[in-house]
Amino acid sequence: MGIIGDIGHFIMVPLYYIISAVLIGWHKLFELCGLDPEGGLSWTLSIIGLTLVIRAALIPLFVKQIKSSRNMQLIQPKVRELQKKYGHDRQRLAEETMKLYKDAGTNPFASCLPILLQMPIFFALFRLLDQAAKHNKAHGFLTTDLAKNFGESKVFGEIPLADSFWGARTWGTEPNGLVMMVSLVLVLAMTATTFFTQRQLMAKNMPADALTGPYAQQQKMLLYILPVAFGLGGVAFPIGVLLYWTTSNLWTMGQQFYVIRNNPAPGTPAAKAKQERDKAKAARHPEKYAAYEPAAEGDEVSEATTNRPAQRQQPKRQTRAQRKSGKPGTGSNPSKGGSK
Incomplete structure (x- = not known):
């Protein structure tokens, strides 16, 4: 336990x-x-x-997670081919x-990295x-006074931030029903948002052929195991x-909704929905989307390509001799001696 305790201390102290x-910084801001x-x-x-600061810092990791999850979805047909080919040889299949x-x-x-x-x-x-x-007890930059203030703080004067559902109390022996109710609501909210975040990804941003196989089974397992684990704990x-x-x-639900809506994986319900939205945009503003061509089904759709206005064709460059000759079709004025 000594080595494990040292490792835990080594990890936790910087986090404290x-x-x-960050807590003190926000606290000073709200005091001002x-x-x-x-x-x-x-x-x-x-x-x-x-929470907002931490999640903003994790945005690059979230982008990496989305890309990795998309690649996992797209290679599932190849994974199934390998399973058919090397199903009799587990070691070769794993390699x-x-x-x-x-x-x-x-x-x-990769999908578990942010968690x-x-x-x-x-x-x-x-x-x-x-x-x-x-x-x-003070940790990190919290002084003893700030730690006491933080530990004894109460929302609406009755709900201690340090209390839990099981430990609900009015700083005595009788349970605090209000604390238990608020805790239960937050536990249910935490469980529900965990479930719907995973469900959103599977229902909207996974192609049909990726909904079978070991990766899909792993995702379905996480869909139910994670909410139950968080709910019980x-x-x-x-x-x-x-x-x-x-x-x-x-934050995760909103961030994921934005990514799925604007840059969905190919061949998914989200990609089809984006194609329909882009077609509707092109129909409403034909002059702006004159060069719009709907992507073929299964092609990757992105905001940058589908919503790009038609570009004006630039005239070709002319040499000095061509400009002086004034020949028709070279971009000069034929009225100035360029035509006979």
Whole structure:
């Protein structure tokens, strides 16, 4: 346990400083805006601000995840061919499949990267909030006074950010029904947003032939396992941590909706819907989309190609001798001695 504890300490300490720095920065900003620095609302908004900062920092990783997931979808027919060809030889099948993944620049675990990278942040915030509430313990840039303030902060004067569904209390022995209700609502919101984020990806941005096979089975398994896992564990999470995860899920849903709508994978329902929207745009504004040609079914559709206005043809360059001769068809004025 000593080595594991050292590794955990090595990972968590930098996260304490990063999280506390962002939290304090937002908290100071809301204090300047007139919010009570000791009130729960300022800390609640600070947690939401922390979520937005972290998710904005993870945008490059999200783009990589989307590209990798798309490549995984497109190579599924090739994966099935390998399974038919080397189904009798598991070792050869694994080698050829990994080679195919490498050539396509993807791997089956890429879709889990944002969640895996957020888990240490998630637990660091959990520990920071929990220890601030129970022991007024300072971590990172949080001073003892700020830790106490953070740990004892309450939303609407009655709901402690450090309380959870199971630990709901009015700082005594009787359970706090309001805290339990708010916690349950947030747990359900966290579970639902996790489910619909995965469902959105499978229903809109996966081609029909990618809905079968091992990759599809993995996605279907995650569709149900992740929400259940978060739902069961969420009853023990403080309200502040539930706010973080629910806000993060909402960000993911909006970000994913934008990407799927504007740059869908080829051959998917989202790609067909985009083709219809682009056709409708071209019909409404024919002068702007004069050069519009609808993409063939299965072709990749992008905003940059389908919504590009017709470009004016530029005249060809002429030599000095051609300009002086004034020959018709060269772009000069034939009235100035160019025609007989």
